[in-house]
Amino acid sequence: MTLSFILLGLLIDRPMTGYDLKTFFNSSINFFWSAELSQIYRELSRLEKQGYLNSKVEQQEGRPNKKLYYITEAGKKAFLGWLEKFPERLGSESKNEFLVRLFFSSRLPDEDLVFHFRKYIKDMENELGIYRIIEERLNSRIAKDIGCREAFHQRLTVRRGIHYAQSEISWARECIEEITRLISRNK
Amino acid sequence: MTLSFILLGLLIDRPMTGYDLKTFFNSSINFFWSAELSQIYRELSRLEKQGYLNSKVEQQEGRPNKKLYYITEAGKKAFLGWLEKFPERLGSESKNEFLVRLFFSSRLPDEDLVFHFRKYIKDMENELGIYRIIEERLNSRIAKDIGCREAFHQRLTVRRGIHYAQSEISWARECIEEITRLISRNK
DNA sequence: GAATTCATGTAACTTGTTACATGATTTA
DNA sequence: TAAATCATGTAACAAGTTACATGAATTC
Numbered sequence: 001m002t003l004s005f006i007l008l009g010l011l012i013d014r015p016m017t018g019y020d021l022k023t024f025f026n027s028s029i030n031f032f033w034s035a036e037l038s039q040i041y042r043e044l045s046r047l048e049k050q051g052y053l054n055s056k057v058e059q060q061e062g063r064p065n066k067k068l069y070y071i072t073e074a075g076k077k078a079f080l081g082w083l084e085k086f087p088e089r090l091g092s093e094s095k096n097e098f099l100v101r102l103f104f105s106s107r108l109p110d111e112d113l114v115f116h117f118r119k120y121i122k123d124m125e126n127e128l129g130i131y132r133i134i135e136e137r138l139n140s141r142i143a144k145d146i147g148c149r150e151a152f153h154q155r156l157t158v159r160r161g162i163h164y165a166q167s168e169i170s171w172a173r174e175c176i177e178e179i180t181r182l183i184s185r186n187k
Numbered sequence: 188m189t190l191s192f193i194l195l196g197l198l199i200d201r202p203m204t205g206y207d208l209k210t211f212f213n214s215s216i217n218f219f220w221s222a223e224l225s226q227i228y229r230e231l232s233r234l235e236k237q238g239y240l241n242s243k244v245e246q247q248e249g250r251p252n253k254k255l256y257y258i259t260e261a262g263k264k265a266f267l268g269w270l271e272k273f274p275e276r277l278g279s280e281s282k283n284e285f286l287v288r289l290f291f292s293s294r295l296p297d298e299d300l301v302f303h304f305r306k307y308i309k310d311m312e313n314e315l316g317i318y319r320i321i322e323e324r325l326n327s328r329i330a331k332d333i334g335c336r337e338a339f340h341q342r343l344t345v346r347r348g349i350h351y352a353q354s355e356i357s358w359a360r361e362c363i364e365e366i367t368r369l370i371s372r373n374k
Numbered sequence: 375g376a377a378t379t380c381a382t383g384t385a386a387c388t389t390g391t392t393a394c395a396t397g398a399t400t401t402a
Numbered sequence: 403t404a405a406a407t408c409a410t411g412t413a414a415c416a417a418g419t420t421a422c423a424t425g426a427a428t429t430c
Contacts, residue, residue: 001388001389002282002284002287003389003390005287006287009290009291017408017409017410018409018410018411019408019409019410028290029287029290031281031286032281032282032283032286032287032290033281033282033283033284033286033287034280034281034282034390035389035390036390036391036392037410037411038390038391038392038411038412038413039389039390039391041410041411041412042389042411043389045411060408060409065409065410066408066409066410067409067410080294083288083291083292083294083295084295084299086288086303086306087284089310090284090285090288090307090310091283091284091285091307091310091311092279092281092282092283092285093221093280093282093283093284094218094219094220094221094279095189095219095220095221095279095280095282096219096220096278096279096280097189097220097274097277097278097280098277098278098279099218099219099220099344099347100189100192100193100216100219100220101270101273101277102340102343102344102347103196103215103216103219103340103341103344104196104270104340105270105340105343106336106337106339106340106341107267107270108270108271112271116273119273120277120278123276123277123278124278149293150293152293152365152369153289153290153291153292153293154290154293156289156292156362156365157286157289157290159358159361159362160286160289160355160358163354163355163357163358163361164351164354164355164358166354167350167351167353167354168347168350168351170350171346171347171350171351174346174350175343175346178339178343182339188416188417190417190418204380204381204382205381205382205383206379206380206381206382221418222417222418223418223419223420224382224383225383225384225385225418225419225420226417226418226419228382228383228384229383229417230417232383247380247381252381252382253380253381253382254381254382
């Protein structure tokens with residue numbers, strides 16, 4: 001469901017191929033929604049059947065042909081209708097294997113757990129760095145053009161990434177401290 | 188995959204029915220992994236076929252019979268093997284419809300967006316309250332029995348919930364401020 | 375008297391993942 | 403020369419959701 005509306009939302013700006021959409025996905029939406037190429041193709045043909053999209057094959061020399069998808073008026077309407085109606089309870093779909101493992105981690109040596117937390121912090125620091133770069137890019141776009149609503153709103157999602165990564169890092173540091181205290185107490 | 192290991196992990200402590208597992212799930216694991224009853228039943232019969240579980244039907248008067256699942260030695264081994272091998276990249280499975288909507292929200296009136304953020308903050312404050320209650324319960328269990336490893340490790344997952352909810356709230360407040368500034372600038 | 379809890383599941387469906395198949399061009 | 407990129411998809415499978423079916427006991 002959500003995926004189809006994402007695709008419609010992206011196609012409002014310009015027609016794209018399934019491949020284009022996946023590429024765009026990877027560098028934006030991917031931070032809070034994932035989809036495989038095969039899933040995107042399936043969704044696109046479903047949306048075409050529903051009349052929300054049209055497609056046009058574009059010949060290319062020396063390259064495989066492009067199948068460009070265009071959004072229809074009905075598609076635009078469906079997208080905006082979805083966007084306006086926020087469902088009751090929103091938030092993350094909360095599947096986190098790290099937490100599942102941590103829940104059972106009393107059966108693991110504490111030294112191993114500290115190691116996994118250190119790795120987790122490194123990963124999060126890396127993610128934080130990526131968010132900062134994206135934020136800078138959006139900042140300069142916003143500075144150049146005050147009326148750039150799109151960049152302004154997208155920036156809010158990036159800010160969330162920054163808050164999130166920082167919060168995860170400070171939590172993980174707290175955990176390492178507590179486990180370290182536990183280890184030294186048990187010696 | 189993860190679900191089967193969760194079920195095995197829970198059945199190490201004591202035999203349970205599918206229904207028991209779902210009940211337990213709802214008040215613990217559910218904060219970072221979700222599963223429907225029908226999915227749990229399917230997974231249980233799969234795990235039995237694989238030899239990781241045995242089942243025994245227990246007669247009850249005036250109630251439907253209970254089908255209790257017991258973990259086998261092979262099941263324990265499989266669970267511990269999974270727990271020891273942390274995969275390369277872990278973290279949340281990052282599906283967040285709120286962020287998807289926010290990404291496209293430049294097409295929405297800013298006043299509506301502020302409304303959604305306020306609702307989001309309320310939801311998160313509520314979640315935070317739940318985590319604090321659970322933390323208190325675990326704290327007193329840990330205080331009574333210093334060697335209570337299980338409660339100590341489970342508490343770390345609750346601490347994450349607290350960090351997370353606080354971080355979401357402070358992010359959402361930041362967003363409201365920025366949007367409010369944007370609204371007054373455009374007047 | 376209605377709703378919830380206890381307890382089992384099946385069936386149909388949607389969503390998401392992985393592997394396979396094709397084939398030219400560009401980059402390392 | 404090997405790989406990655408561009409570009410299309412199909413097929414099989416795994417995971418997750420929703421609806422249906424049954425029925426007693428308890429609680430509001």
